[in-house]
Amino acid sequence: MKNFCKNLWILGILCTLWACFFTSCSESVDADGHPILPPDSSRPIVHKLYPNDLAKNDSAAVNLARGIALVVHPGASYSLSFDIDTTQPAPELQLFRTYDLKNSKNQVGTVRVRTLSPTIVGNRYVYSFVCEENKMSIWFTTLGVDGEYYKGNVENISFQGLGSYSDHFSINLIVVGSMVNTLDGKNIDELSSFMLKLFREKYYGVTIDTLYVRYAQNHPTLGAYYPADQPWVAGVSSEDLFVSELTGWPEEGLSNALNIVLVHSIGENDVMGFSRLFSGVLGAGNESSVVIGEYVKKSSNEFELLSSDIIAMTAVHETGHFFGLRHTSTTRRDLNQTMTLSDGTPVVVGDFSNIEDGLTDTPFCEYILKSGLYKQGESPEGHARERGTYLAKSSIYSCPDLDNIMFPVTVDELDDASFTKQQMEIIRSSLMIFPH
Structure with a gap:
């Protein structure tokens, strides 16, 4: 898959x-x-x-x-x-x-x-x-x-x-709405323990102090708006895709943490998670969270329950974007980013010179761009992880950056995906620039 x-x-x-x-x-x-x-x-x-x-x-x-x-x-x-x-x-x-x-x-x-x-x-x-x-x-x-x-x-x-801020950070996993066990049977506590272990393994150049788990229904001022018995669909249950008002949790140790919001699903077909590229904010702020789904919505309007490995690796990948990492191999969608002017006119803001991420230790897979992956029309700015079956598996396996966490196509069987030295340098430098 x-x-x-x-x-x-x-x-x-x-x-x-x-x-x-x-x-x-x-x-x-x-x-x-x-x-x-x-x-x-x-x-x-x-x-x-x-x-x-x-x-x-x-x-x-x-x-x-x-x-x-x-x-x-x-x-x-x-x-x-x-x-x-x-x-x-x-x-x-x-x-x-x-x-x-x-x-x-x-x-x-x-x-x-x-x-x-x-x-x-x-x-x-x-x-x-x-x-x-x-x-x-x-x-x-x-x-x-x-x-x-x-x-x-x-x-x-x-x-x-x-920057001169610490190269340590903590994670605040915010669980929103009703949840069930993952496809492989992990409950929230087991998922959070697995996620912390994975983050500490993959983010080897910085220190992750701890991972907190907080439930939206228990928020001291906003809890009533997030009932525990209803599934929360990002972008549908509220206009704010990032559920930004839950960031900056008013509790010592959490107010400046990396916010990962776990929702039932995301309102767009095949999207498992999303983040803003170089979010710039730890703690409270608009669009300052990484959002991941427990389910992925399919084009048939059915929902596929995800495994703990896919959920956690989606969080690891999207957090890479949060700290400023681009894809190792550019997709057509990367180059077709747009913004809408006040008069409704779309303007392309994607930079066609940025076919590669500029790092010398992340190989580039020319097939990804030539394949037409995400050749859909213009799309607004952001980074989302999508689940699909569009490319030939044999061709994907020939890509030299396949085992990198920021490769745009992640293959389930490759659990040893990692960041390179230069990628970790960018992550660390961004972390030390972000106030926390």
């Missing part, structure tokens, strides 16, 4: 953001007479960089001068760099904090937070800064020379982040 992970990306923070400019950003100069160059308001901000992603991100590079989004975290140190274009003067990098506008759906305002001149290291411009926000934030960029957008080429872009 083969299981699939497809891109459903549901990145709420960046969804349908238009660059709108008010307060100081509506002025052409600041109080010191320095030119302010806000993001180009005639175009939507659709491309982003998140720390330590080694994919090419060519679309972000091309749009850096007129505005992209950076994901930043409190107290973390960052450097944004790219190759020098010797035909153009060195540009300044301006960074803008974003904020929601009252009574303006899908629009944000911006306030400039700093202007940076580059340091030249070898043949690259390097812009270094420390984030002084009090929570995860989205900053917009511009590159300029004398108040005009930079006209040079931006190539081989890199966005590196370094």
Whole structure:
């Protein structure tokens, strides 16, 4: 049996953001007479960089001068760099904090937070800064020379982040609604013990202190909304796919844990679990959870009960996305990510340069892309793990990255799937950037 992970990306923070400019950003100069160059308001901000992603991100590079989004975290140190274009003067990098506008759906305002001149290291411009926000934030960029957008080429872009938080974390397994034993007969306590053991084995480069189990019906303020005798279907039982209000459990040790929400099933056919790529938040926050199903909904509207191994490995895989890992081999769905603008127009945000994850120790399987896996039409941002039988088993077994946890097609028989050294470095760096 083969299981699939497809891109459903549901990145709420960046969804349908238009660059709108008010307060100081509506002025052409600041109080010191320095030119302010806000993001180009005639175009939507659709491309982003998140720390330590080694994919090419060519679309972000091309749009850096007129505005992209950076994901930043409190107290973390960052450097944004790219190759020098010797035909153009060195540009300044301006960074803008974003904020929601009252009574303006899908629009944000911006306030400039700093202007940076580059340091030249070898043949690259390097812009270094420390984030002084009090929570995860989205900053917009511009590159300029004398108040005009930079006209040079931006190539081989890199966005590196370094945090000082602990490389330990705990897991809060939140059980929502009615549950039965898994296909192989494990109850919740047995499943949670198995899951903790598996996480500690697979996440060998960091420390998982413990795994808590909490039941939604026992939440001190929200319990009445989650009856224990009714199956909870993510995306159907409530609009919030991530059941975000249950994150940040108000109890010592749990408020900053990784939230894994176990539901009866997920409302879309063949989807076993989902997470936001580089979620950025441990504890409370919108879309800050990994969601997994005990059952998977089939196209026939029947529900297939899953084994403890599939449930736990789905959680391990989706948590890899949570900490910033891409698939080792890109699917068509990965490249067809879209967002919808405020006027209803879909815009492709998938970067076709990101066919590979950029890591040198994760082989790439060209067959996955050529096969047409997830060749369906445009899909919104997010990462979901899907169960299906679309590809020839013999061809899948020829893929060199088959035994990697982030391979988009997981084969049940391969229980020894693992992360590589470079993948664990990304996981650890992300963990130390996330406040906890």
